Amino acid sequence: MEMLAIDDWVKQLCAIPEAEFSIRRVFDFTAQKSIQPETLSPYLFYATSHYTRNLIYKCKLFEVMAICWNIGQVSRIHNHRDQNCWMVTPIGRLRVQNFRVDTRDSAHSTCKLVPSDAYDMDPQHPAVVQPEEPVHQVLNLPEFGQPSTSVHIYSYPYSSCEVYSIDKGVYADVPLHYSSEYGKLSPDEKLV
Secondary structure: OEEEOHHHHHHHHHOOOHHHOOHHHHHHHHHHEEEOHHHHHHHOOOOOOOOEEEEEEEOOOOEEEEEEEOOOOEOOEEOOOOOEEEEEEEEOOEEEEEEEEEEEEOOOOEEEEEEEEEEEEEOOEOEEOOOOOOEEEEEOOHHHOOOEEEEEEEEOOOOEEEEEEOOOOEEEEEEOOOOEEOOEEOOOOOOO
16 A cells, blocks of 8 residues: 555545546545555644544545544534545544434434444545445544544535434434634634
């Protein structure tokens, strides 16, 4: 596997023509090219109360984001609304838990989710969100014992997603924000 600084990694990702920016092509890229962890330092903002979303690069076709997870932090169960998502984990290890949507009533924003497969990501194991089962959760389990950073490619960039409550059987549209952009912490972001 070729190790690249994050800037070079993004440049090579940008060199993939839009017509070839497919699930398989980008996954092959992430499987063949890994990110030198130390080059992510300008984008590493860890918070004690929540994971952070740190924008590295954005164009009309895709965005690249470093997501920083302290020990025990997890995302809410969510999907990316028909956007493709690829994930690499240059620092640490993360678990991805997928869910199958058993029933869904969009008129009442209710649904029933069933956990399906789960897998771990680490520097040698990139991942892709499968379009046929896009609902998932990312977890930095306490037993992994260290903060982790995943780098996500979203195509196309998006500003909201559906978030699910498995206990209540409901889902809602939730706006998203960046904790930092291009290495600068957002003024209203609190790293507590």
